[in-house]
Amino acid sequence: MAQVVLREVVKTYGNLYAVNHVSLTVEDGEFVALVGPSGCGKTTTLNLVAGLMPISGGDIYIGDTLVNDLDPKDRDIAMVFQNYALYPNKTVFQNLAFPLKMRKLAKPDIERKVMEAAKVLDIVHLLKRLPRELSGGQQQRVALGRALVRDPKVFLMDEPLSNLDAKLRVQMRSELKRFQRDLSATVIYVTHDQLEAVTMADKMAVMSGGVLQQYDSPAQVFDNP
Ligand code: ADP
Ligand code: ADP
Secondary structure: OEEEEEEEEEEEEOOEEEEEEEEEEEEOOOEEEEEOOOOOOHHHHHHHHHOOOOOOEEEEEEOOEEOOOOOHHHOOEEEEOOOOOOOOOOOHHHHHHHHHHHOOOOHHHHHHHHHHHHHHOOOHHHOOOOHHHOOHHHHHHHHHHHHHOOOOOEEEEEOOOOOOOHHHHHHHHHHHHHHHHHHOOEEEEEOOOHHHHHHHOOEEEEEEOOEEEEEEOHHHHHHOO
16 A cells, blocks of 8 residues: 555645645655755655645645545654754653653553663663663654654654764664564655665655655665765
8 A cells, every 4th residue: 555645746835836746655664765855845745745844735635545635644644853842841751651641642652662662772871861861863763763653654854863873874774674574664754865765765766856756775875976
């Protein structure tokens, strides 16, 4: 089943077509990297899928659901940003538990889900710490964990590794990829870093000036630029 479908999606700001009739299908379990130069419309496209701004035209489906008019919280997605946006005064456990508390899960269920996510991301030993007591890579894992506990259909990531130093960035690339593979997670991943896209993505969506120029495997994109 196709998980995310964009059909002729448009976002305008006045006369500017930030996203210009973009159509693409992200299959279930696929990792798609959205790439292109600064200002080409990557973040806007991702934010439209997330429901963070109104769409100007076209349709977006997540699973079988037309989500054009759905609130972000009703879209079955989880977002991961470059600034991890962890709660500074909550422990790692509380940070992970927060989205589940909001959904009013029972305490034992919250504890079980938090432990599952913490194991996947290898942060069990950090659960009692505060964010400021963590390294950048550990904070990024917590941010991933907070997305993971929601059991979303789709992960939307906007440059999630760009605040990490070069070495850690490379390490987290493979961790993120393993995590995605283990879960067969559907991921749409915005990056301006071609190498990052090539090492992780099943497909690359190459944008330029709001238009989708190419949508193919990394090998195809580099053979036919
Ligand atoms: P990014 O690194 O994510 O591409 P940008 O510098 O493009 O960041 O944009 C940062 C923020 O400013 C975003 O929330 C974006 O929506 C907003 N923004 C970008 N360009 C404009 C603009 N021309 N007018 C108003 N807001 C803008
Ligand atoms: P990217 O993520 O590829 O850097 P964006 O999606 O942030 O690009 O921006 C696409 C285009 O839309 C850019 O020209 C940007 O300046 C413009 N833009 C983004 N947000 C706004 C906004 N809130 N108001 C006006 N223009 C915006």
